[in-house]
Amino acid sequence: MTTVRYTQDHEYVRIDGDVAVVGISDYAQGQLGDVVFVELPEVGKAVEKGKEAAVVESVKAASEVYAPLSGEVVEVNTELEGAPGLVNEDPEGKGWFLKLKLSNPAEVENLMSEADYKAFLDTLA
Template identity: 60%
Template sequence: MSDTYYTEDHEWIRVEGDTGTIGITTYAQGQLGDIVFVELPDVGKSLDAGDEAAVIDSVKAAAEVYAPVAGEVVEANDAVVEKPGLVNEDAMGDGWFFKIKIADATELENLMDEDAYKTFVEGLG
């Protein structure tokens, strides 16, 4: 079973066991437009919740991706580095950025569930 949580900065984390897969939301990729470059964190890097973890460049803007929780990067998705447009095509699936071994699962309590995130995005309109 997996659970997905969201941040106010439009990152998502899908939790399976003690590992979280992190990316940006469909809303975020839509706001950025065509993504042309992605820089991911190195495997083994330790991150605290809120740390800048990745960088995205699009035709509209540059943006940072922040770690939703603390932990150690255990995998980076080289596919989005080679083909940044994958984030536009499937932000919540194949367009994920990196995986992290979660240091403290209680930090997930600070994030939004899907319903709360939808309400948050609706309030941005």
């Protein structure tokens, strides 16, 4: 079973077993505008929840992508190197950034469900 959770910084995490796919939400890509570059971490790097995991640059700004959960990077989306626009086209699908092998799955409990995230977005309008 796949679980999707969100952070207040607009990262999402799609969890399947002990591996989580990390990226930015549709709202985040909309705020950034056209993505022109993505800096991904090295495979094997340990990331800590709340710390920088990647960088995304758009025509408007550069922004850190924070790790929603702690773990080890087991895969990165190399397609983004040649096609960073995938982040705009399909942020929660083909525009994912990295996959983490979770070191503390209980951290998931502190993230927002999809319904909670939508309610949070309503407070930003």
